[in-house]
Amino acid sequence: MTLAMSWEEWAGHDATALAGLVRAGQVTPAELAAQAAAGIAKVNPALSAVVEVFDDVVADPFKDGMNPDGVFAGVPYLMKDLGPTLKGRLQEMGSFLMRGNRAAADSFLTGQLRRAGLNIIGRSTTPEFGVCSSAENPAMYVTRNPWNLDYTTCGSSAGTAAAVAAGVTPISHATDGGGSIRIPAGVCGNIGLKPSRGVLSVAPYSSDLMGVVSTQGCQTRTVRDMASFIDACRGGAPGEFMPYWTAPEPYAELIKRDPKKLRIALSHEWGDYRAIPEFVSELERVGRFLEGLGHHVEWVVPKVDFRAAYAAQTTCYITNFAQTIETLLAQVGRSAPPPAELIEPMNIRIWQAGIDATYSERTKMQAAFNATSRAFGAFFEEWDILLTPITALPTPKVGTTEYLTISDNPDVHDWFGNLWKFFAYTPLSNLCGIPGISLPMAEQAHGLPLGIQAQTKQGGDGLLLQLSAQIERALGGAWNQGRRPGVHVTA
Template sequence: MSRRVHAFSDDALGDDDDAVGLAERLRRGEVSAGEVRDAVAARAARLDPQLRGLALDRIADPVGGDPAGPFAGVPTLVKDNTEVAGWPITNGTTAYTPAPARAHAEVTRQLLATGLDAVGTTRMPEYGLNASTEFAAAEPTRNPWDPRFSAGASSGGAAALVAAGMVPIAHANDGGGSIRIPAAACGLVGLKPSRGRLAQNANGARMPIDLVTDGVVSRSVRDTATFLAAADRHRRNPALPPVGLVEGPARRRLRIGLVLDSPTGATVDADTRTCVIDVAELLGKQGHEITEATTGVDTRFVDDFLDYWGLLAFSVVTGGRWLHGRTFDPGRLDALTHGLADHYRTAMARTPVFLHRLRRLAHTYAELFTRHDVLLSPVLAHTPPELGWLSPLVPFDELKTRLVDYVAFTPMCNVAGTPAIALPAGAAGNGLPVGVHLSTTLGDERTLLELAFALEADRPWRRITD
């Protein structure tokens, strides 16, 4: 018996439309913006009590996007760590009392420039530090394919609600896999753009190494491609090649390196491995050259990234009052945040060394693309776990091990600053989605989108309504 939770129906949002399709119907006058908002509200009322993906509901009072943008009138959600003027953001924590934001973040302005209308915010784990949207003292966000399981993180609320049909596309950001992980868990497209492609995230700007890149999760490649082209037009970074609007596959044949062994040493489960190999075989049939590859990094990278992850948590614990004001109480932070901060206290003397090694990773990773045009790997080492497996209530040392064994492939691209995309690859034996991960060199999102179009055309993504 199916446990899937969705709200797709023949209303103003449509049963089949992606964001591009909805925008076209709005432009033709087949539906009105008011009818679309009514449909969003009805779907939210049905979905959110079951999935718990919404942090803030502003459907009745949205922030409108540019009416000239390609997504004019299309509703979207903003992640609960990104300022929308007049809206509070919590960063997924109860450690402070949020005040209304004074102004839009630069990323929000870029999002609105594409025409999207912001109708609320989505839940995330505390400060985005976990790989599952779970909380110490609140209901978790649930996976719409089976609500007993994790929707991933940290953009878990966004992915759950897009997959279930509340909105066709939603804002997300990624500091270690936080676009790609929930996209894989929920059967969506999740592109992490190159560092600098979109406006700099304020959280990333405060880091010694900026890991965070913003983007979207969507149900189609063309939605992600349209968003990236519009965002790139709004704010061009001259240090990166322009992307332009990618509208389909390319004819060129690529050297694709197949990576099945995790740099963390984690075992890739059988369902994930099978799905990735199936995609490799499909790419081979499309004419690409597939060869086995490795990432060129070892478990020392895991240690360095863990130390850096701890540094970020330590900065929250010790600097939260500076960031959030006098209401901030570090005693209300969850055990994962405190555990990571304590880990960093033991690693503090190594800070110059691990920062140096992490900064050098960009050169190591770039060298891979002298032999390969693209790397293909799993997104995650295993399928989405049941809720509770990655709860912040799990003892820290055990939770740390579980996270390292799960988030086995994504963080390298954040450190290197390179683009990567998660795509639906198929299903595990229990019916949950499995994602594949494509990555390439800095600034070459076009190649990833062209490959994604080719895969989507030859093997259309499963629909939650099937």
């Protein structure tokens, strides 16, 4: 098969640039889809990042209603196998329980993606129900990090992180209930934005108030792609419980200007959790870089009851996922308890721990959520940006089961506590509904990227993107120090 461009040309274009080629008549959406499918065929044997390619949509990008006049004009896009549904397509959620599950209708966000001109050509991997830190059940698939195949991508947006980093597509779907957009972006060298609560809809099956912590998004390789994605896909569906944030101007325009001088807090000592010294040094280096851009930078610890916040977050995950599993059992015509041959052991323990939770437990959780959100709100009255490493500990090797839902840890609370030691800095933004972005600005000792996370107040997504664009310009576009992973379409 003759491809429309060389792999170097392909990897050198972000989604905005590819869409520009389509509008200029230099390439067609079908040619873009064919190139992305060829990229999947090239790297997926090593990465296991893509579950399925929709061959019919690769052949005919307009088959499912993609709008060629949208901002992305037919750019190929992978949908994480969790979250928004695609009418008639499989959605198996990384679980044997959901094998063969086909969606009856498109989700609202699916329609937004297609109106934006994104051509959904396949499904990317996720751990079972998106619960754990890596898409890594050997009986299902093991998604590997393109920078070093011995290491995980983290999760839960594992396949998207690997595929975008490996140059398959410049943009693809991700979800985030505690860091699942930002963490895999951070350890794979991509840009990952968790928007504020009330930016991207999870209709019709839930809402931002019912889901509490989970939100939608994507990973990209450039800030302008992320800005255009939010511009095109934001907004609530009819019947939302809450108003949705609006922006005074498109983010694609806002990011062309540098932000004002910002007050930036560097932070990593969060209650019982600390980043390793190597990561603290990288955070400090980035702080000095931002001072060089004219910003005021200090070390600060937000005045938050961190123990109460993480305890409430644990309650939220246990009770939410227990109900998710209960709902899915009913959806496939099964009754409780969850079958051990179809559901991973930690997810069964989560169901056991959470299915009979009381209203009093959830009320206590919500009170801690409120107190935490108010504390971060007060912090952002004084500080514009909160900067942390994306994780506190190094990315583990494949097969490190203590973070996985195939773990044999009998204690669900201990298992979650172990996760917080690793992923200390991302989940509380989900609790509060504030935005956070991971930027590929640092490096781990074993050579994998280390994302640096910026957070700000609710609705401040535009400020995060504006600062990110300023950094991108200062770096000359050379995220990851200009490096590419070893497994890449150009290799």
